[in-house]
Amino acid sequence: MGTVLGFNKGNEYQEYTRINISMNQSSNLEDIKQIMNENYSGKYDINYTNVFNDTVSIRVKNISEEEINTLSQKLTEKYAFEEGENNITVVEVPAYRTIELVKPYVVPMIVSFLIVLVYFVIAFRKLGIVKTLVEPVIVTVMVLALYASIFAITRLPITEYIIPLGVVIYAMTLLYLSMYLNKEKRV
C-alpha cells in the first residue's frame, strides 16, 4: 500500500532550506521574524543556534530564489552587513528517503522474528507447524502491513515516533502470539 500510494513524510524528513544569519552582535528574534513575515508567506521555524544569540537559523520550505534574495537584501539593510562578509548563508537540506527511515529497523526485526519463530516451532511443536509457524508469520505481517497502510491511506505524516511505534506494535504482536500459544499448549 505504501509503495503504491507513497508516504507523507513529516517536516523533519522533508527537504528544506536553512537560512543562517550570522550577526555581529546579539539580535532580537522578533525583528527578524518581522522581516520574514513581510517577505515570506509560508511557514518557517526560527531559533538561535548558540548561547550568544548572535547566530539565527531559519528553516523554510519551498522558498524561491527571488524570496531569498529579497530577504537577504532586507536583512543586509537592517543589520548593515558589509559586502563580502558572508553574514547570510543559504543551504539546502535534502529529504530523507522513506526506505532510509525504515532501513535501520529491518535487520533487528527480521533477525528477532526468525529467532522467535524457531523458538515457537521448538517450544510449541505439539501444536503443529501451522499454528507455530504459518499463523505467526501471517498475523505479524498483516499487523505491520495494516499499520503501514493507515499512514499510506490517511496521509498522516511520518514523524520521528511513527517507526519506533511500529516496532512497539511488532513486539506486542509477538508477545501476544507467545501468550496465545502458551495458552493453547495448556488446553
Add this chain to the structure above:
Amino acid sequence: MEKKLKIALCILIIALITIIAFVGVYAKNQITYENVLPNYVKSSELEGKRVTNFKLSTSTEEIIYDKDGNKVEAIPEGANEEEYKKEQVPVNPEEVLTTENYEKVKKIFEGRLNDIGVTDYAVRLNKTTGTIAVELPENSNTDNNIQYLMATGEFTLEDEEDGTVLMDMSDVESASARYGTTEEGTIGVYLNIKFNKEGTEKLLEVSRNYLATEDSDQNVEEDTNTATDGNTVEDTNTVDNTTTATDSESTENKEDHKHVTMKIEGIEVLSTYFAEEISSGELTVALGTATTQDTLYDYLRQAQIYAMILNNGAVPVLYDVTLSEYIASNDTIVETYTVVAILVVISLAIAIFLIIKFKKDGIIAGMSLLAMISILLLLIRYTNTALSLGGIISVLVVLALESYFIMTILNRIKQDSSNENVANATLKIYLDKIDVIVVFLIIAVVFTFMNSVKIYSIGMTLFYGAISIAIANLVFMRTMLIARYKLERKD
C-alpha cells in the same frame, strides 16, 4: 505486627525509589544544589544535532605539463618556465557529476562514520544536485568526525625518487588497526593493509623491485629492530606472520636500495624498502611504539583513521562544507513531552483499572507498577543507556508485559487465596509464562546488539524493563501480598 511492618517498609522503599527516580537526589555544590544522579544520556534526536552541509566543490586545480605534454608536479628549479604549460582544471569534471557517484559518496560517508564508531547519524542526499547533509550528535568528537568525512581517501605507494605510482586505492581490499607487544616489552601499533588479487600481484612485484640488496642485508636486519623516525619499531613476530615493510630513513641505506613511499591523504606514512618478497598480499606498517596508555590511544586512533580511509575507498567527487551548525530539536522535544505524558496517562489508567478490579490487591499492584517504572528509570540513568525516542516509546511494551503478569498473578490469587498459593503465584507465573519472557528477551537482546543508537536504545530499555519487572514483582508485590493475606486471616 511483623506483617504490617513489612508492608510499611515496602511502601517506604517504593516511595523512596520513586522520589529518587522522578525528583532526584540533591546535594549542595558550592552555592547551589545539584542533582547527584547521573543525567540521562540522550540521542541526537532528543538532544539536538549538528547539521553539516556538503556542496559539490567548484574549485579548480592547476595542472602543469612539460613540453612533451607530460604531467609534472612542479616546474623544476632553473627550468625555462615558458616550456611548461599551466592549466586550471575543475576538481570535479562534468563526467564525474553523476547520481551513481553521489550515492557512492553517501555510502563512503556512512562507512566512515560506522568505522569510527559513530552510532547516531543520518546522511541525507539530494540525488539531483548532489548536495549532502550529515547529521551528527554534538560532542567533543563532532569536528573531528566532519574532518574525516572531508578526506579524499587517496592512497598511493610511490617510487620515492620519481613519484611513479606503483599501487593505489583500487588495489586495497581492507585495512585494520592492530597492536601487540614487541620484543622490548613495549606495545607496537600497526596498520595492516590487505590487498585484493590484483594488488597482491602488484605488491609482490613491488617488493621484488624494491628488495634489499645482499650487501646491505646487515643494515636491513639492524633497521628492522631499531627505532626509526623516533617512534617506529618493527616486530614481525609479535603481531602476525605477514611480512612487514621496513621503515628506514637511513641515508646509508637509501644509497643502497630504491625506496617506496606510502602516502595516505597525500601525507607520507612511511618510506621503505623490503627485506623479503611479499606474496601474502598483506602489508603491516608500524605506526609507533606506545609506552603509556595515552600514546597507545593516540597511535591506535591514528591507525583506526587510516584503516577507516582505506576500508571505504576514495571519494569519486569532491565536496566543500558550506555550513555546519547545531540545531536544537525543538519539535522533537515537544513530541517527546507528548509521548512521556501519554506514557504517564497509560500507567495511571492501568493503576486505576487494577485498583477498581482487584481492590486492595490492586493498590499493591499499582505500587508495584510504580516501583517498576522507578527502577527502570534509575537503571537507565546508572547504566548510561542512550535514550532515543524509540527507547522511550518501548516503555509501552514493558508496561504491557508488567500489566499482563500482574493481572495473571492477581487473577490466580482471586481464585485461590490460600497462603501457599499467594506465596507461589508470583514465582510460578515466571515458570508458567516462560515463553512470553523468552520472546521478550529475544527481542530485547537482538535490538541491544545493533549499532544504531535508535535501535539499541529500544533493546536496552526492554532488557532493563525485564529486570525492573522481576524486582518489582518478586521483591515488592510478592512480599506485600503475602503479608496482606496473612494479616487478613489473623483479623
